[in-house]
Amino acid sequence: MFSGGWDKRAVFLLLLLGALVAGLVFLYLWQGTVLARLRAERAALALSLEELRRQSLFLEHQLREAYAPETLSERARALGMGPVDLSRIHYLVIEDEDGH
Amino acid sequence: MAIRRASLVFLFLALVGLAILARLFQLQVLEYRDWAALAQAIQEDVIEIPSRRGTIYDRNGIPLSYDIPAYSIAVDNYHLTNPELLVELLVWELGMDQGEAKEKVYRTGYFTWLARNVDLDVAERFRSLAQARKIRGLLFFPTWKRAYPQGASAMEVLGLVGVDGDGLSGLELLFDAVLRGKPRVVRILRAADGSPYDLWEEDPGSPGQDLRLTLDSRIQWICEAELDETVRTTPADRGCAVILDPRTGEVLALAQSPRYDPKNPDIALLKPWAVTDVFEPGSTFKGLVALAAWDLGLVSETETFDGSSPRVVAGVAIKNAQNKSYPPLNLQDALAQSVNTVLVQVAQRVGTSKLYEYLRRMGFGELTGIELPGEVAGLLRPPEKWTEVDLAVSSFGQSVGVTAIQLAAAYAALSNDGILVRPHLLPGEVEVRGAVAKPSSCKKIREFLGYAVNTGTGSPAKVPGFNVGGKSGTAQIALPGQGYVPGYITTAMAAFFPWESPQYTIVVVYQTSKTEDFWSGTTAVPSAGRIIRAMAEMGLVYPPETTALGRSG
Numbered sequence: 001m002f003s004g005g006w007d008k009r010a011v012f013l014l015l016l017l018g019a020l021v022a023g024l025v026f027l028y029l030w031q032g033t034v035l036a037r038l039r040a041e042r043a044a045l046a047l048s049l050e051e052l053r054r055q056s057l058f059l060e061h062q063l064r065e066a067y068a069p070e071t072l073s074e075r076a077r078a079l080g081m082g083p084v085d086l087s088r089i090h091y092l093v094i095e096d097e098d099g100h
Numbered sequence: 101m102a103i104r105r106a107s108l109v110f111l112f113l114a115l116v117g118l119a120i121l122a123r124l125f126q127l128q129v130l131e132y133r134d135w136a137a138l139a140q141a142i143q144e145d146v147i148e149i150p151s152r153r154g155t156i157y158d159r160n161g162i163p164l165s166y167d168i169p170a171y172s173i174a175v176d177n178y179h180l181t182n183p184e185l186l187v188e189l190l191v192w193e194l195g196m197d198q199g200e201a202k203e204k205v206y207r208t209g210y211f212t213w214l215a216r217n218v219d220l221d222v223a224e225r226f227r228s229l230a231q232a233r234k235i236r237g238l239l240f241f242p243t244w245k246r247a248y249p250q251g252a253s254a255m256e257v258l259g260l261v262g263v264d265g266d267g268l269s270g271l272e273l274l275f276d277a278v279l280r281g282k283p284r285v286v287r288i289l290r291a292a293d294g295s296p297y298d299l300w301e302e303d304p305g306s307p308g309q310d311l312r313l314t315l316d317s318r319i320q321w322i323c324e325a326e327l328d329e330t331v332r333t334t335p336a337d338r339g340c341a342v343i344l345d346p347r348t349g350e351v352l353a354l355a356q357s358p359r360y361d362p363k364n365p366d367i368a369l370l371k372p373w374a375v376t377d378v379f380e381p382g383s384t385f386k387g388l389v390a391l392a393a394w395d396l397g398l399v400s401e402t403e404t405f406d407g408s409s410p411r412v413v414a415g416v417a418i419k420n421a422q423n424k425s426y427p428p429l430n431l432q433d434a435l436a437q438s439v440n441t442v443l444v445q446v447a448q449r450v451g452t453s454k455l456y457e458y459l460r461r462m463g464f465g466e467l468t469g470i471e472l473p474g475e476v477a478g479l480l481r482p483p484e485k486w487t488e489v490d491l492a493v494s495s496f497g498q499s500v501g502v503t504a505i506q507l508a509a510a511y512a513a514l515s516n517d518g519i520l521v522r523p524h525l526l527p528g529e530v531e532v533r534g535a536v537a538k539p540s541s542c543k544k545i546r547e548f549l550g551y552a553v554n555t556g557t558g559s560p561a562k563v564p565g566f567n568v569g570g571k572s573g574t575a576q577i578a579l580p581g582q583g584y585v586p587g588y589i590t591t592a593m594a595a596f597f598p599w600e601s602p603q604y605t606i607v608v609v610y611q612t613s614k615t616e617d618f619w620s621g622t623t624a625v626p627s628a629g630r631i632i633r634a635m636a637e638m639g640l641v642y643p644p645e646t647t648a649l650g651r652s653g
Contacts, residue, residue, distance in 0.1 A: 036297070043288065043299035050149075054169035054242065058220040061168045064249035069321040071251070 145288045146302070150243055151281030153265055154308035156258055156272075158317040159350075159527070163249055165258045165272070170245035171223035173214045173238065177207055180237035186230070190214060193226045214238075216263045217245040246272075248362055254320050255360040256372040257313075257472065257525065269370050271311065271525065274473055281308035313525050314350035319343055322634040327357035327608075330627050335618055336610040340374040341631065342504050342523075344605045346512035346596065348530050349521035351470065352604070354505075376474045378501035379609065382573025382620070383438045383557075384594040385497030388510055389447050390435060391545045392458035395537035398449045401544075404428040411441040414488040418444055421574070432548045435571065436556025440496045447495035455491065456483040459500070461536045462510040462520065469522045469531075470505055478502045497573055504592075508607040510536075511570075511594040515602035518542045543600075550599035560621055561595055561629035565643035568632060569602075570595030572620040577611065588613050591620035593628040598644040606631060 155166035183205045190201035194215050204212050246261040259270020267276035284305030289298040323341040331339050343353040360369040393399045407426030410417035420440045434442035465480030479501030490499045513520040517539035522531040550569035552558045558570050577588035592609045596602035608624045635641045
């Protein structure tokens, strides 16, 4: 079949070239697929990052609310820590042995 | 034969190939734009993410108002499934009225807002419950919602933001253009199952700019707590307090009670009445009239005045409080005991035109220029319209109308050796509006008012070690078309400390419509004292004689 001027070396080179082209096509498609998958992952991550940022802001807000003077005052009162009522303070005078 | 058959097959294949090529040409070249647009419409979403509105901070960087993430929830009524369960969910989770929920859910249309600016946690719970109940057709739009981490503090100053992110009142309205940002536009390429395939930013947008105020949230809270307590425990209908740094005009607190509560909204309480409402300042004006007289050299420290009551001016009997008469007394004692009849004589010496000139210099009868919408100029009639009686009663704060911020600014000028500065909520250069009186005159009147707090009517404001000075006042309220009505009273205290070189100027005002038995000595004066004491307890102010070493002693 290859006797009409096609020597083995030419056939080998042709096959090698074909394999190279096929390899490059495969590599292109493979990398393209990987790239597409990475892009999709990046998009999903960007969206979830946005969502996490929003959640973080919301949690920060709840923390700030918890530390607002009004909230702290309410919580302190609930724990029985009210303002000092001077009229209810009685000083106990303890004398030492010398009566001082 | 075989060649002919092969030729036919070849021809057929060539025609098929040609047809494919022609179709490809039609799709890819001739109709490229239409198909690309169709594909884009199916695969791509353009999302406009609202930008975050600027944050409003106090002077110490504590946020007072900012945007928190939220969701706006809508329904596509044509694709909705299980509407009865959705109604139930709206009632239980969002607290919606049953009738309103039904009206929204059973409405005919592709789009109906169910709730705007729902808190993030509530919206996420709502979404997961809806998914569990297989409710389809719900749309969740990420958005922002204005939040107030310090609760209802300073709401009348900060103002409100509408559901669409527009400033509606207060600083939010005045600085809307600064605070609002530009939305971010994102394009998402979606796969057949709707999951994102690619994403890119078409317009990065820009967040709104932040605002930093001169308010100190701790002092603001102290004032609000004090006002709340006094309004709760006395017949006061309402109260307001203003604290200024007299040297710069920075407003450290501008509080009122009752005030707007985001959890229980009442729009009427959004008005910062320290700036928008006028009242007769009563005896707090005596300090300012005395300043004018002293500055003109019309009174001396040793000179005594007749303190008997009543004193008749142009046929009108002018009385002291409870018609009490005093033996002859000097200006310092007259201020300490708040003797009307003495200050009438002082005002008469000053005269109408000079007193008017001084009051104008102190900023009465014109806007202070504070950055709040709705400020009023107060009432100060031109001198040609003053009668003899007007001059006499103006000495104890009648026939003039002032706002709390004007009174605070005037007392700040007295505290600042006579230099009147514009009270302001946004930090910046000190804006001097003019000189009111000589520094020596201001110092002398401050000394007199320090004496008034130490020994006189201002004594409930005394805080040991802080050298508080000030003047109290109680005045009837004139209602439109009715004149002075019994039971309508304003009480006020204008104070500063330490009187030698004041760092703070405080004005506290209460109003009632319930009783005649309403006095500054039991409302505004002790309130001012408690505010100073609370500031000291919180470590915000120290007694003037304190040194870094002395405090540990």
